[in-house]
Amino acid sequence: MEDVEGSVPVPAVAARVFGDGLPGAERFAALLERFGVERGLIGPREVERLWDRHLLNSAVIGERIPAGATVVDIGSGAGFPGIPLALARPDLTLTLVEPMARRVDWLGEVIEDLGLAIKVLRGRAEERAVRAELEPADVVTSRAVAPLGRLAGWSLPLLREGGMMLALKGASAQEEIARDEAAVARAGGGTPKVSECGVGVLETPTTVVIVERIRARKSAQEKRRRNAAAVRPKRAE
Numbered sequence: 001m002e003d004v005e006g007s008v009p010v011p012a013v014a015a016r017v018f019g020d021g022l023p024g025a026e027r028f029a030a031l032l033e034r035f036g037v038e039r040g041l042i043g044p045r046e047v048e049r050l051w052d053r054h055l056l057n058s059a060v061i062g063e064r065i066p067a068g069a070t071v072v073d074i075g076s077g078a079g080f081p082g083i084p085l086a087l088a089r090p091d092l093t094l095t096l097v098e099p100m101a102r103r104v105d106w107l108g109e110v111i112e113d114l115g116l117a118i119k120v121l122r123g124r125a126e127e128r129a130v131r132a133e134l135e136p137a138d139v140v141t142s143r144a145v146a147p148l149g150r151l152a153g154w155s156l157p158l159l160r161e162g163g164m165m166l167a168l169k170g171a172s173a174q175e176e177i178a179r180d181e182a183a184v185a186r187a188g189g190g191t192p193k194v195s196e197c198g199v200g201v202l203e204t205p206t207t208v209v210i211v212e213r214i215r216a217r218k219s220a221q222e223k224r225r226r227n228a229a230a231v232r233p234k235r236a237e
């Protein structure tokens, strides 16, 4: 992409959060400032708060991600939280899953421009073809994609057993947990926990709902096999 100059001031804390990835984060912010609104990726009011509400807020969730983890970010949109996470944590192996062609194009352009080794998959997280493309991940991230229960049904099947879903949720976190805990359990998740990331670093830390995948979801075929075995009469000895 062309040369762009960002006008939004870079907060001092960005150097601490992004480390060596800061130049990439500045470039990403400048690209979003230049093209984000015109390409329908962010609202005009988001430009002023690109750093606080978007880049920093996304990158700090790296605190909850183990070194060298494989991460699938679902519903990345303009690139959140996946792109800032990749810039702050080059040790991670990231895949972005996004169904909208326009956004997939943007993500591809940005990844190339920033020289990041990130894969982008076009599709919905719950689609069989998308699931088939992905190895079971250590972590699945998302922000502003769906209510917690539905999100668990999309995210948990992409995880290995013991893997973690990290959903950036904000003020609705506890309410969503109270409402959707049973749906999370049905999808194979453990008890959801709320965690704050970026405490002592950001003015407003990022609220994340963390759910561990504790058991594999049974496929329809497996369920039919189990049901058939349960009703089949035992042969006499």
Ligand SMILES: C[S@@+](CC[C@H](N)C(=O)[O-])C[C@H]1O[C@@H](n2cnc3c(N)ncnc32)[C@H](O)[C@@H]1O
Residues within 6 Å of the ligand: 074, 075, 076, 077, 078, 079, 080, 081, 097, 098, 099, 100, 103, 123, 124, 125, 126, 142, 143, 144, 145, 154
């Ligand atoms: C409100 S946007 C949020 C984008 C980005 N995560 C952010 O926080 O700026 C929701 C995004 O989720 C995507 N999406 C919706 N349903 C999805 C699904 N089932 N699987 C993957 N992505 C989905 C949409 O195309 C859209 O880009």
